[in-house]
Amino acid sequence: MPELAAGYLLGFICTLLLVGLHIVLQTRKQKSKAMRQLQSNLKKINLFWSDSEADLKPYSAGAEKLDAEKSLKSILISGAGFIFLSWFGFLFQFILMLSVRFLAVKRLERNLFNSELAEIELSTEMIQQKVQSIIRI
Secondary structure: OHHHHHHHHHHHHHHHHHHHHHHHHHHHHHHHHHHHHHHHHHHHOOEEEOOOOOOOEOOOOOHHHHHHHHHHHHHHHHHHHHHHOHHHHHHHOOOOOOOHHOOOOOOHHHHOOOOOOOOOOOHHHHHHHHHHHHHHO
16 A cells, blocks of 8 residues: 555656646746747737737736736646646646647747747837738738
């Protein structure tokens, strides 16, 4: 029986570490230069990129911060549940992390982050043109 407890505890710790990694990667993404530049450009036309909903949303004061907290909170809530599932939780958290970071990325997000909007400061007119062209794709 002690080997079962040790196996459960090891799975618990591994899942905890994976949740921590997911939080670190999400925080890095939110603080990345590309994200800051994109948000700065979008703010000029009263929009912001909602990472928790993977969509463009109307800008309001504090909206970016609330959205960042919302996405981290969702990782924490799901992670808290997965931690107690031990190795099954590790598998679920790994699948969730993999799909959110690589497999389930919307075309809109890819196009926004691969455009000049995420690279350089643009004029309001250029931002509107770029956003309209990306939305039409």
